[in-house]
Amino acid sequence: MKFFRELKKGSTKLLTLSVLKKEPMYGYQIIKEIKKLSKNYFDLAEGTLYPALHDLEKNSYIKSKWQKHRGKKRKYYYITEKGLEFLGQTSKEWNLFAKNLSIFLAKKQKI
Amino acid sequence: MDLIQKYLDSISKKLRLNRKKEEEIIKEIKTHLEDLILEYKKGGISVKKAEQRAIEKFGNPKKIARKLQWIHGFGSFSDSKIKDAFLGTLPFLIASVLILLLELNFITKFSYLFGFFWALITGVSIYGVTKAFPAWTISWLGFFNVIILHLLFFAGAYVSPLFSVILLSFFLIFSIYFIVKNQSKFIFLFLMPLAIPYVFYGYDGIIQSHRISMEIIVCIFTITVSFLNLYKKFKGNYLIGVFGFLLYSFIYFDVVFFAPLQSPFEKNYLGLLPTILGYLIPLFIISLVPGYYFLKQKSY
Numbered sequence: 001m002k003f004f005r006e007l008k009k010g011s012t013k014l015l016t017l018s019v020l021k022k023e024p025m026y027g028y029q030i031i032k033e034i035k036k037l038s039k040n041y042f043d044l045a046e047g048t049l050y051p052a053l054h055d056l057e058k059n060s061y062i063k064s065k066w067q068k069h070r071g072k073k074r075k076y077y078y079i080t081e082k083g084l085e086f087l088g089q090t091s092k093e094w095n096l097f098a099k100n101l102s103i104f105l106a107k108k109q110k111i
Numbered sequence: 112m113d114l115i116q117k118y119l120d121s122i123s124k125k126l127r128l129n130r131k132k133e134e135e136i137i138k139e140i141k142t143h144l145e146d147l148i149l150e151y152k153k154g155g156i157s158v159k160k161a162e163q164r165a166i167e168k169f170g171n172p173k174k175i176a177r178k179l180q181w182i183h184g185f186g187s188f189s190d191s192k193i194k195d196a197f198l199g200t201l202p203f204l205i206a207s208v209l210i211l212l213l214e215l216n217f218i219t220k221f222s223y224l225f226g227f228f229w230a231l232i233t234g235v236s237i238y239g240v241t242k243a244f245p246a247w248t249i250s251w252l253g254f255f256n257v258i259i260l261h262l263l264f265f266a267g268a269y270v271s272p273l274f275s276v277i278l279l280s281f282f283l284i285f286s287i288y289f290i291v292k293n294q295s296k297f298i299f300l301f302l303m304p305l306a307i308p309y310v311f312y313g314y315d316g317i318i319q320s321h322r323i324s325m326e327i328i329v330c331i332f333t334i335t336v337s338f339l340n341l342y343k344k345f346k347g348n349y350l351i352g353v354f355g356f357l358l359y360s361f362i363y364f365d366v367v368f369f370a371p372l373q374s375p376f377e378k379n380y381l382g383l384l385p386t387i388l389g390y391l392i393p394l395f396i397i398s399l400v401p402g403y404y405f406l407k408q409k410s411y
Contacts, residue, residue, distance in 0.1 A: 027139065028146040046143060047170030051178035054136075058182055075139045 012052040013061075014094065015042060017079060017087040020062060026074040027053065053077060061086050114162045115144055118172055125176030127243045128183050136179060144169065184243025188344055196341040199247035199348050202232060202254050203337050206359045207330035214326065246348060250337055253352015329358055 019025060019033045027049060034042045056062045061083035067076050079087070119137050126133045144165050151161035169175070188195050205228055212218045236255035239248030333355045340348050 027143050045170050046140075046147075046168060047175045047178075050140065050175065051182060054179060054182045072142065073138075074142055075135075 011042075011094075012044060012048050013056055014087070014090055015044070016049070016052055016056065016077075017061065017083055018091075020077055020079040021084065021087060024065075024076045024078045026069070026076050030077070056083065114159070114166060115141070115148075118144070118166050118169070121172040122176045122179075125173055126180055127241055128180070128187075129189075129242070132183055136183075140169070140175075180243055184245075186244060186246045186249065188246050188341075192342050192344070195245075195247045196338045199250045199341040200334055200337040202235075202251050202352070203330070203334045203355050203359075205231070206355075207334065210326060210330065210359070246341060246344075249348040250352035250355065253349045253354075254356050256353070333358055 015034050015038075016030055019030055019037070022033075025033060027046070030053075031044050031046065031049060034044055053062070057064055057077070059082075060080055062077045062079055064075050064077050066073050068074075069076075119141055122140065123133060123137055126136065128136075144162075147165035147168060148158070148161045151164050152158065156164070209218070209224060209228060212224070213220065213222075218224055232251055232254045235248060235251040239245070239252055242248070244252065333351075337348065337351050337355065340351055
Protein backbone atom coordinates (compact mmCIF):
# COMPACT_ATOMS: atom_id res chain seq x y z
CA MET A 1 0.00 0.00 0.00
CA LYS A 2 1.34 3.37 -1.03
CA PHE A 3 0.53 4.98 2.33
CA PHE A 4 2.65 2.51 4.30
CA ARG A 5 5.42 2.58 1.74
CA GLU A 6 5.66 6.34 2.14
CA LEU A 7 5.49 6.04 5.92
CA LYS A 8 8.35 3.55 5.96
CA LYS A 9 10.38 5.67 3.60
CA GLY A 10 9.81 8.70 5.78
CA SER A 11 11.11 6.89 8.83
CA THR A 12 14.42 5.89 7.19
CA LYS A 13 16.38 8.66 8.88
CA LEU A 14 14.97 7.90 12.29
CA LEU A 15 15.72 4.18 11.93
CA THR A 16 19.22 4.89 10.68
CA LEU A 17 20.05 7.23 13.54
CA SER A 18 18.63 4.72 16.02
CA VAL A 19 20.96 1.93 14.93
CA LEU A 20 23.94 4.26 14.65
CA LYS A 21 23.35 5.31 18.24
CA LYS A 22 24.44 1.81 19.25
CA GLU A 23 27.65 1.75 17.21
CA PRO A 24 29.23 3.09 14.00
CA MET A 25 28.20 1.06 10.94
CA TYR A 26 28.47 1.00 7.15
CA GLY A 27 25.53 0.98 4.74
CA TYR A 28 25.13 -2.76 4.27
CA GLN A 29 25.41 -3.30 8.02
CA ILE A 30 22.79 -0.63 8.76
CA ILE A 31 20.21 -2.33 6.52
CA LYS A 32 20.90 -5.73 8.07
CA GLU A 33 20.67 -4.35 11.59
CA ILE A 34 17.40 -2.54 10.96
CA LYS A 35 15.94 -5.67 9.37
CA LYS A 36 17.07 -7.80 12.29
CA LEU A 37 15.84 -5.46 15.02
CA SER A 38 12.46 -4.99 13.34
CA LYS A 39 12.09 -8.74 12.76
CA ASN A 40 12.09 -8.25 8.98
CA TYR A 41 9.42 -5.54 9.08
CA PHE A 42 11.78 -2.83 7.83
CA ASP A 43 13.71 -4.07 4.82
CA LEU A 44 15.14 -0.83 3.49
CA ALA A 45 16.03 -0.45 -0.14
CA GLU A 46 19.58 0.72 -0.71
CA GLY A 47 18.24 3.37 -3.04
CA THR A 48 16.46 4.90 -0.07
CA LEU A 49 19.21 4.42 2.49
CA TYR A 50 22.09 6.17 0.73
CA PRO A 51 20.34 9.44 -0.03
CA ALA A 52 19.15 9.43 3.60
CA LEU A 53 22.67 8.78 4.89
CA HIS A 54 24.20 11.47 2.73
CA ASP A 55 21.52 13.95 3.70
CA LEU A 56 22.02 13.20 7.38
CA GLU A 57 25.74 13.74 6.93
CA LYS A 58 25.21 16.97 5.04
CA ASN A 59 23.15 18.22 7.97
CA SER A 60 25.85 17.08 10.43
CA TYR A 61 23.64 14.53 12.17
CA ILE A 62 26.22 11.89 11.29
CA LYS A 63 29.81 11.88 10.05
CA SER A 64 31.69 9.29 8.05
CA LYS A 65 35.12 7.74 7.85
CA TRP A 66 36.63 5.14 5.53
CA GLN A 67 37.96 2.25 7.59
CA LYS A 68 39.30 -1.19 6.86
CA HIS A 69 37.14 -4.11 7.93
CA ARG A 70 38.19 -7.67 7.13
CA GLY A 71 40.68 -6.39 4.58
CA LYS A 72 38.11 -4.25 2.78
CA LYS A 73 37.68 -0.49 3.00
CA ARG A 74 34.22 0.61 4.05
CA LYS A 75 32.58 3.89 4.82
CA TYR A 76 31.54 3.89 8.46
CA TYR A 77 28.94 6.33 9.73
CA TYR A 78 29.03 7.79 13.25
CA ILE A 79 26.23 9.65 14.98
CA THR A 80 27.13 13.16 16.17
CA GLU A 81 25.96 15.16 19.19
CA LYS A 82 23.57 17.03 16.90
CA GLY A 83 22.30 13.70 15.59
CA LEU A 84 21.69 12.38 19.09
CA GLU A 85 19.76 15.50 19.97
CA PHE A 86 17.70 15.25 16.77
CA LEU A 87 17.03 11.56 17.42
CA GLY A 88 15.85 12.29 20.96
CA GLN A 89 13.48 15.02 19.88
CA THR A 90 12.12 13.17 16.85
CA SER A 91 11.60 9.94 18.80
CA LYS A 92 9.67 11.83 21.44
CA GLU A 93 7.46 13.48 18.84
CA TRP A 94 6.97 10.22 16.98
CA ASN A 95 5.89 8.41 20.15
CA LEU A 96 3.42 11.14 20.95
CA PHE A 97 2.05 11.03 17.42
CA ALA A 98 1.74 7.22 17.41
CA LYS A 99 0.12 7.18 20.85
CA ASN A 100 -2.47 9.81 19.94
CA LEU A 101 -3.24 8.24 16.60
CA SER A 102 -3.83 4.87 18.30
CA ILE A 103 -6.12 6.43 20.90
CA PHE A 104 -8.02 8.26 18.17
CA LEU A 105 -8.43 5.17 16.02
CA ALA A 106 -9.51 3.06 19.03
CA LYS A 107 -12.20 5.61 19.92
CA LYS A 108 -13.39 5.72 16.33
CA GLN A 109 -13.81 1.96 16.30
CA LYS A 110 -16.01 2.05 19.41
CA ILE A 111 -18.37 4.59 17.87
CA MET B 112 31.21 -5.01 -19.46
CA ASP B 113 29.76 -6.78 -16.45
CA LEU B 114 26.41 -5.94 -14.96
CA ILE B 115 27.76 -4.22 -11.87
CA GLN B 116 30.04 -1.92 -13.83
CA LYS B 117 27.19 -1.03 -16.15
CA TYR B 118 24.99 -0.22 -13.17
CA LEU B 119 27.68 1.93 -11.54
CA ASP B 120 28.30 3.72 -14.82
CA SER B 121 24.66 4.62 -15.16
CA ILE B 122 24.76 6.23 -11.70
CA SER B 123 28.03 7.94 -12.47
CA LYS B 124 26.70 9.35 -15.75
CA LYS B 125 23.86 11.10 -13.95
CA LEU B 126 26.07 12.57 -11.26
CA ARG B 127 27.57 15.96 -12.04
CA LEU B 128 29.66 16.56 -8.98
CA ASN B 129 33.35 17.04 -8.52
CA ARG B 130 35.39 13.97 -9.43
CA LYS B 131 36.49 13.19 -5.88
CA LYS B 132 32.92 13.19 -4.56
CA GLU B 133 31.67 11.11 -7.46
CA GLU B 134 34.40 8.53 -7.00
CA GLU B 135 33.62 8.27 -3.31
CA ILE B 136 29.90 7.73 -3.95
CA ILE B 137 30.57 5.07 -6.58
CA LYS B 138 33.11 3.33 -4.36
CA GLU B 139 30.61 3.18 -1.50
CA ILE B 140 27.85 1.77 -3.70
CA LYS B 141 30.25 -0.75 -5.26
CA THR B 142 31.30 -2.04 -1.83
CA HIS B 143 27.68 -2.47 -0.86
CA LEU B 144 26.85 -4.30 -4.08
CA GLU B 145 29.79 -6.65 -3.52
CA ASP B 146 28.50 -7.44 -0.02
CA LEU B 147 25.06 -8.21 -1.41
CA ILE B 148 26.47 -10.44 -4.15
CA LEU B 149 28.51 -12.36 -1.60
CA GLU B 150 25.42 -12.83 0.55
CA TYR B 151 23.34 -14.11 -2.37
CA LYS B 152 26.12 -16.37 -3.56
CA LYS B 153 26.26 -17.94 -0.11
CA GLY B 154 22.58 -18.71 -0.60
CA GLY B 155 23.62 -20.93 -3.48
CA ILE B 156 22.80 -18.97 -6.61
CA SER B 157 25.04 -18.22 -9.59
CA VAL B 158 27.22 -15.11 -9.79
CA LYS B 159 25.15 -13.66 -12.59
CA LYS B 160 21.88 -14.16 -10.73
CA ALA B 161 23.44 -12.75 -7.57
CA GLU B 162 24.51 -9.65 -9.46
CA GLN B 163 21.05 -9.23 -10.94
CA ARG B 164 19.40 -9.54 -7.54
CA ALA B 165 21.82 -7.10 -5.95
CA ILE B 166 21.09 -4.52 -8.64
CA GLU B 167 17.35 -5.04 -8.29
CA LYS B 168 17.62 -4.58 -4.52
CA PHE B 169 19.51 -1.34 -5.00
CA GLY B 170 16.84 0.13 -7.25
CA ASN B 171 16.68 2.46 -10.21
CA PRO B 172 20.17 3.97 -10.76
CA LYS B 173 18.78 7.17 -12.24
CA LYS B 174 16.58 7.78 -9.21
CA ILE B 175 19.46 7.18 -6.80
CA ALA B 176 21.73 9.47 -8.79
CA ARG B 177 19.09 12.19 -8.91
CA LYS B 178 18.59 12.08 -5.14
CA LEU B 179 22.33 12.13 -4.45
CA GLN B 180 22.82 14.85 -7.02
CA TRP B 181 20.31 17.04 -5.26
CA ILE B 182 21.93 16.49 -1.88
CA HIS B 183 25.50 17.12 -2.98
CA GLY B 184 25.01 19.30 -6.00
CA PHE B 185 22.82 22.33 -5.68
CA GLY B 186 24.12 25.01 -3.41
CA SER B 187 26.89 22.76 -2.19
CA PHE B 188 29.96 24.23 -0.56
CA SER B 189 33.50 23.11 -1.17
CA ASP B 190 35.99 22.45 1.62
CA SER B 191 37.30 25.99 1.39
CA LYS B 192 34.96 28.67 2.68
CA ILE B 193 37.31 31.38 1.42
CA LYS B 194 37.36 29.93 -2.10
CA ASP B 195 33.55 29.73 -2.25
CA ALA B 196 33.16 33.23 -0.87
CA PHE B 197 35.74 34.67 -3.27
CA LEU B 198 34.43 32.99 -6.42
CA GLY B 199 30.83 33.85 -5.56
CA THR B 200 31.76 37.48 -4.98
CA LEU B 201 33.80 37.75 -8.16
CA PRO B 202 30.98 39.05 -10.43
CA PHE B 203 30.41 41.92 -8.01
CA LEU B 204 34.13 42.66 -7.89
CA ILE B 205 34.40 42.72 -11.68
CA ALA B 206 31.30 44.90 -12.04
CA SER B 207 32.74 47.29 -9.44
CA VAL B 208 36.08 47.52 -11.23
CA LEU B 209 34.34 48.19 -14.55
CA ILE B 210 32.27 50.95 -13.03
CA LEU B 211 35.34 52.50 -11.49
CA LEU B 212 37.27 52.34 -14.76
CA LEU B 213 34.37 53.99 -16.53
CA GLU B 214 34.05 56.72 -13.92
CA LEU B 215 37.75 57.46 -14.21
CA ASN B 216 37.43 57.58 -18.00
CA PHE B 217 39.81 54.70 -18.56
CA ILE B 218 37.20 52.94 -20.65
CA THR B 219 34.04 53.95 -22.49
CA LYS B 220 30.59 52.44 -22.28
CA PHE B 221 31.35 50.66 -25.55
CA SER B 222 34.44 48.96 -24.18
CA TYR B 223 34.86 45.33 -25.12
CA LEU B 224 35.38 44.69 -21.39
CA PHE B 225 31.62 44.88 -20.85
CA GLY B 226 31.07 42.27 -23.53
CA PHE B 227 33.73 40.15 -21.89
CA PHE B 228 31.97 40.56 -18.54
CA TRP B 229 28.62 39.33 -19.87
CA ALA B 230 30.34 36.50 -21.72
CA LEU B 231 32.01 35.48 -18.47
CA ILE B 232 28.67 35.60 -16.63
CA THR B 233 27.17 33.36 -19.31
CA GLY B 234 30.14 30.98 -19.27
CA VAL B 235 30.17 30.53 -15.51
CA SER B 236 26.39 30.07 -15.46
CA ILE B 237 26.70 27.28 -18.01
CA TYR B 238 29.49 25.76 -15.94
CA GLY B 239 27.15 25.99 -12.93
CA VAL B 240 24.47 24.05 -14.81
CA THR B 241 26.91 21.26 -15.70
CA LYS B 242 28.06 20.99 -12.09
CA ALA B 243 24.55 21.26 -10.60
CA PHE B 244 25.10 24.74 -9.19
CA PRO B 245 27.74 24.70 -6.50
CA ALA B 246 27.00 27.56 -4.08
CA TRP B 247 29.54 29.97 -5.55
CA THR B 248 28.03 29.82 -9.06
CA ILE B 249 24.62 30.92 -7.87
CA SER B 250 25.41 34.64 -7.76
CA TRP B 251 26.61 34.36 -11.37
CA LEU B 252 23.34 32.69 -12.23
CA GLY B 253 21.51 35.57 -10.56
CA PHE B 254 23.29 37.98 -12.88
CA PHE B 255 22.74 35.78 -15.91
CA ASN B 256 19.07 35.27 -15.24
CA VAL B 257 18.45 38.97 -15.06
CA ILE B 258 20.09 39.49 -18.45
CA ILE B 259 17.53 37.17 -19.99
CA LEU B 260 14.66 38.66 -18.05
CA HIS B 261 15.80 42.15 -18.79
CA LEU B 262 15.53 41.45 -22.48
CA LEU B 263 12.14 39.80 -22.03
CA PHE B 264 10.79 42.66 -19.98
CA PHE B 265 12.22 45.44 -22.04
CA ALA B 266 8.75 46.52 -23.01
CA GLY B 267 7.66 46.56 -19.35
CA ALA B 268 9.16 50.01 -18.93
CA TYR B 269 6.26 51.48 -20.83
CA VAL B 270 3.38 49.65 -19.13
CA SER B 271 0.75 51.57 -17.08
CA PRO B 272 1.26 52.66 -13.43
CA LEU B 273 -1.59 50.38 -12.33
CA PHE B 274 0.38 47.44 -13.61
CA SER B 275 3.31 48.61 -11.49
CA VAL B 276 1.17 48.86 -8.36
CA ILE B 277 -0.17 45.34 -8.83
CA LEU B 278 3.30 43.99 -9.36
CA LEU B 279 4.63 45.97 -6.43
CA SER B 280 2.02 44.27 -4.23
CA PHE B 281 3.24 40.89 -5.45
CA PHE B 282 6.76 41.95 -4.68
CA LEU B 283 5.81 42.92 -1.11
CA ILE B 284 4.00 39.63 -0.54
CA PHE B 285 6.97 37.73 -1.89
CA SER B 286 9.40 39.69 0.28
CA ILE B 287 7.33 39.15 3.41
CA TYR B 288 7.11 35.46 2.61
CA PHE B 289 10.88 35.20 2.27
CA ILE B 290 11.50 37.12 5.48
CA VAL B 291 9.03 35.04 7.47
CA LYS B 292 10.15 31.70 6.08
CA ASN B 293 13.87 32.20 5.84
CA GLN B 294 14.77 34.90 8.32
CA SER B 295 18.28 33.88 9.13
CA LYS B 296 19.24 32.84 5.62
CA PHE B 297 18.14 36.06 3.99
CA ILE B 298 19.00 38.59 6.62
CA PHE B 299 21.90 39.94 4.59
CA LEU B 300 19.81 40.03 1.48
CA PHE B 301 17.23 42.30 2.97
CA LEU B 302 19.87 44.75 4.01
CA MET B 303 20.92 45.22 0.43
CA PRO B 304 18.22 47.63 -0.77
CA LEU B 305 19.46 50.02 1.94
CA ALA B 306 22.18 50.98 -0.50
CA ILE B 307 19.72 52.08 -3.16
CA PRO B 308 18.97 55.56 -1.69
CA TYR B 309 22.67 56.36 -1.88
CA VAL B 310 22.59 55.77 -5.58
CA PHE B 311 19.45 57.80 -6.00
CA TYR B 312 20.95 60.71 -4.09
CA GLY B 313 23.95 60.46 -6.29
CA TYR B 314 21.78 60.79 -9.34
CA ASP B 315 19.62 63.50 -7.93
CA GLY B 316 22.44 65.97 -8.07
CA ILE B 317 22.08 66.84 -4.37
CA ILE B 318 25.41 65.34 -3.65
CA GLN B 319 26.46 64.84 -7.22
CA SER B 320 30.01 65.75 -6.37
CA HIS B 321 30.17 62.68 -4.15
CA ARG B 322 28.82 60.38 -6.81
CA ILE B 323 31.91 58.21 -6.99
CA SER B 324 31.94 57.84 -3.20
CA MET B 325 28.32 56.75 -3.30
CA GLU B 326 29.03 54.21 -5.97
CA ILE B 327 31.98 52.89 -4.05
CA ILE B 328 29.76 52.51 -0.97
CA VAL B 329 27.25 50.48 -2.97
CA CYS B 330 29.97 48.32 -4.51
CA ILE B 331 31.65 47.62 -1.18
CA PHE B 332 28.29 46.95 0.42
CA THR B 333 27.27 44.44 -2.24
CA ILE B 334 30.64 42.72 -2.22
CA THR B 335 30.56 42.41 1.58
CA VAL B 336 27.03 41.02 1.60
CA SER B 337 27.87 38.42 -1.04
CA PHE B 338 31.11 37.42 0.66
CA LEU B 339 29.54 37.07 4.11
CA ASN B 340 26.58 35.19 2.68
CA LEU B 341 28.85 32.51 1.23
CA TYR B 342 31.34 32.55 4.07
CA LYS B 343 28.53 31.94 6.54
CA LYS B 344 27.23 29.21 4.23
CA PHE B 345 23.81 30.70 3.64
CA LYS B 346 22.07 29.88 0.41
CA GLY B 347 20.72 33.25 -0.59
CA ASN B 348 23.39 34.03 -3.13
CA TYR B 349 21.11 33.64 -6.12
CA LEU B 350 18.95 36.44 -4.77
CA ILE B 351 22.02 38.46 -3.90
CA GLY B 352 22.98 38.04 -7.54
CA VAL B 353 19.63 39.49 -8.58
CA PHE B 354 19.77 42.30 -6.03
CA GLY B 355 23.40 42.96 -6.82
CA PHE B 356 22.63 43.24 -10.48
CA LEU B 357 19.83 45.70 -9.79
CA LEU B 358 22.07 47.81 -7.56
CA TYR B 359 24.73 47.97 -10.22
CA SER B 360 22.02 48.75 -12.74
CA PHE B 361 20.98 51.69 -10.60
CA ILE B 362 24.53 52.92 -10.54
CA TYR B 363 24.92 52.84 -14.27
CA PHE B 364 21.54 52.04 -15.59
CA ASP B 365 21.83 54.48 -18.44
CA VAL B 366 25.27 53.75 -19.74
CA VAL B 367 26.87 50.60 -18.55
CA PHE B 368 24.30 47.90 -18.55
CA PHE B 369 21.49 48.83 -20.85
CA ALA B 370 22.11 51.82 -23.01
CA PRO B 371 18.76 51.63 -24.86
CA LEU B 372 16.99 52.72 -21.70
CA GLN B 373 19.09 55.80 -21.37
CA SER B 374 16.54 58.41 -22.38
CA PRO B 375 13.76 57.88 -19.80
CA PHE B 376 16.24 57.77 -16.97
CA GLU B 377 18.01 60.94 -17.94
CA LYS B 378 14.85 62.92 -17.26
CA ASN B 379 13.37 63.62 -13.85
CA TYR B 380 13.31 60.06 -12.62
CA LEU B 381 10.81 60.72 -9.80
CA GLY B 382 8.20 61.62 -12.38
CA LEU B 383 9.08 58.43 -14.12
CA LEU B 384 8.81 56.34 -10.99
CA PRO B 385 5.78 54.34 -12.16
CA THR B 386 7.61 53.54 -15.35
CA ILE B 387 10.70 52.54 -13.44
CA LEU B 388 8.62 50.32 -11.18
CA GLY B 389 6.72 48.93 -14.11
CA TYR B 390 10.02 47.96 -15.56
CA LEU B 391 12.00 46.80 -12.55
CA ILE B 392 9.37 45.15 -10.40
CA PRO B 393 8.18 42.59 -12.94
CA LEU B 394 11.81 41.96 -13.75
CA PHE B 395 12.55 41.42 -10.12
CA ILE B 396 9.55 39.23 -9.35
CA ILE B 397 10.11 36.97 -12.30
CA SER B 398 13.74 36.69 -11.27
CA LEU B 399 12.62 35.46 -7.87
CA VAL B 400 10.52 32.62 -9.19
CA PRO B 401 13.33 30.34 -10.43
CA GLY B 402 15.37 31.42 -7.43
CA TYR B 403 12.61 30.30 -5.14
CA TYR B 404 12.50 26.85 -6.69
CA PHE B 405 16.27 26.59 -6.71
CA LEU B 406 16.54 27.54 -3.09
CA LYS B 407 13.71 25.35 -1.88
CA GLN B 408 15.41 22.21 -0.63
CA LYS B 409 13.60 19.26 -2.08
CA SER B 410 13.06 16.45 0.35
CA TYR B 411 12.56 12.89 -0.65
